[in-house]
Amino acid sequence: MSETLDFLKTNKVFYMATASQGEPHVRPMGFVMEYQNKLAFCTSNVKDMYAQMKENPNVEMCCVDKDYNTLRLCGKAVFCTSAESQQKALDVMPDLARMYSVNDGKFEIFLLEDAKAECHTMSGEKKTLTI
Numbered sequence: 418m419s420e421t422l423d424f425l426k427t428n429k430v431f432y433m434a435t436a437s438q439g440e441p442h443v444r445p446m447g448f449v450m451e452y453q454n455k456l457a458f459c460t461s462n463v464k465d466m467y468a469q470m471k472e473n474p475n476v477e478m479c480c481v482d483k484d485y486n487t488l489r490l491c492g493k494a495v496f497c498t499s500a501e502s503q504q505k506a507l508d509v510m511p512d513l514a515r516m517y518s519v520n521d522g523k524f525e526i527f528l529l530e531d532a533k534a535e536c537h538t539m540s541g542e543k544k545t546l547t548i
Contacts, residue, residue, distance in 0.1 A: 418451065418547065420546050420547070421488065421490060421546050421548055422449060422450075422456060424480060424482065424488045424536070425449045425456075425478075428483075429447055430445050430446070430447055430480070431445070431447075431478050431480035431488075432444065432445055432446065432479050432480070433458075433476055433477070433478045434476060434477045434478070434479075435466055435469035435473065436473050436475070437468070437469040437472055442465065442466070448506065448510050450505065450510075452497065452505060452526070453497065453528060455529060455530070455532070456492075456528070456532060456548065457502065457506070457526055457527065457528050458494075458529070459524065459526050460525050461517070461524065461525065462522075474493045474494040474495065475491070475492075475493055475494075476491065476494050476529070477489065477490065477491040478491070484539070485538075486536055486537065488534060489534065489536075490529070490534045491532070491533055492530055492532035492548075493530040493531050494527045494528075494529065494530075495527060496528075497527065497528050498525045498527075499526075500519050500520055502526040503518075506524075529548075533545075534548055
């Protein structure tokens with residue numbers, strides 16, 4: 418998992434796709450942490466993304482580094498929102514406090530279950546990463 422987590426943190430912006438009623442939706446993300454030995458992310462329960470993941474928890478993410486290596490990550494979004502998970506997220510990325518606080522009624526944390534990750538190089542090499 419550390420290689421995947423490091424790739425996402427180092428490259429700062431990654432894109433997550435959700436699907437709602439068969440229609441894909443992609444948005445930039447910038448927060449990731451390890452929680453309960455899984456990759457964890459955050460959102461707000463007032464965003465479309467939250468409703469889409471509740472309807473269909475299957476998500477995919479993509480990130481590209483400065484050398485054009487591409488990380489593709491997929492799994493099932495499982496919400497694990499608690500005061501503990503929210504506080505850890507705020508500790509990992511203090512800037513989140515501009516939007517969220519513990520027990521604010523909108524700050525949601527989700528894990529990626531059954532996660533799979535692959536890294537692809539520009540020359541076509543593929544490496545499966547351990548999650």
